[in-house]
Amino acid sequence: xxxxxxxxxxxxxxGEQAVREYxxxxxxxxxxxxxxxxDYAGNAVTKNAVxxxxxxxxxxxxxxxxxxxxxxxxxxxxxxxxxxxxxxxxLVHTYQYTVKEEGNQILIDLKYGLNDSTAEEICGEQNIAIxxxxxx
Numbered sequence: 001x002x003x004x005x006x007x008x009x010x011x012x013x014x015g016e017q018a019v020r021e022y023x024x025x026x027x028x029x030x031x032x033x034x035x036x037x038x039d040y041a042g043n044a045v046t047k048n049a050v051x052x053x054x055x056x057x058x059x060x061x062x063x064x065x066x067x068x069x070x071x072x073x074x075x076x077x078x079x080x081x082x083x084x085x086x087x088x089x090x091l092v093h094t095y096q097y098t099v100k101e102e103g104n105q106i107l108i109d110l111k112y113g114l115n116d117s118t119a120e121e122i123c124g125e126q127n128i129a130i131x132x133x134x135x136x
Contacts, residue, residue: 001027002025002026002027003025003026003027003132003133004023004024004025004026004132004133005023005024005025005026005035005130005131005132005133006021006022006023006024006130006131006133007021007022007023007024007035007037007128007129007130007131008020008021008022008128008129008131009021009022009126009127009128010126010127010128011124011125011126011127012124012125012126013122013123013124013125014122014123014124020039022037022038022039023037024036024037024038025037026106026130026132031053031054032051032052032053033050033051033052033053033099033106033108033130034049034050034051034052035049035050035052035106035130036048036049036050039065041064044063044064044065045063045064046061046062046063046064046065046066047061047062047063048060048061049061050128052099052106052108053099054099055072055073055074055097056070056071056072056073056074056094056097057070057071057097057099057108057110058070058071059071067079067080069092070092071092071094071097071110071112072094072097073094073095073096073097076091076092076093076094077091077092078090078091078092079092088116089116090114090115090116090122091114091115091116091117092112092113092114093112093113093114093115093121094110094111094112095111095112095113096109096110096111097109097110097111104131104132105129105130105131105132106128106129106130106132107127107128107129107130108126108127108128108129108130109126109127109128110124110125110126110127110128111123111124111125112124112125
């Protein structure tokens with residue numbers, strides 16, 4: 001069953017903090033929390049789909065920002081990141097990842113690093129709270 005959801009994402013990337021709230025949809029299927037939302041930043045539109053299992057999280061983006069990022073504490077992964085007509089490759093290292101359910105919320109905490117071997121690692125942290133609403 002798909003439910004309406006409010007998705008609150010608190011993120012810090014290299015010390016820069018941002019808090020964004022989205023309206024989206026949530027579904028639990030095959031042992032994974034799946035949620036989708038659309039990010040509207042000026043004229044840039046990015047559709048986001050997330051699949052979060054107890055052990056790893058996959059973020060799929062398409063639109064102004066495109067790419068897939070797999071956050072898995074057991075292994076580093078390689079990603080191609082397309083943003084505003086620029087393509088860049090990164091090695092993704094997941095330092096910490098947890099997902100838990102509390103009442104009508106799913107809480108995801110993630111700490112990661114992105115490295116392209118040409119500069120210092122980009123350090124990121126995300127706290128995602130998905131609050132479930134009525135069925136749609």
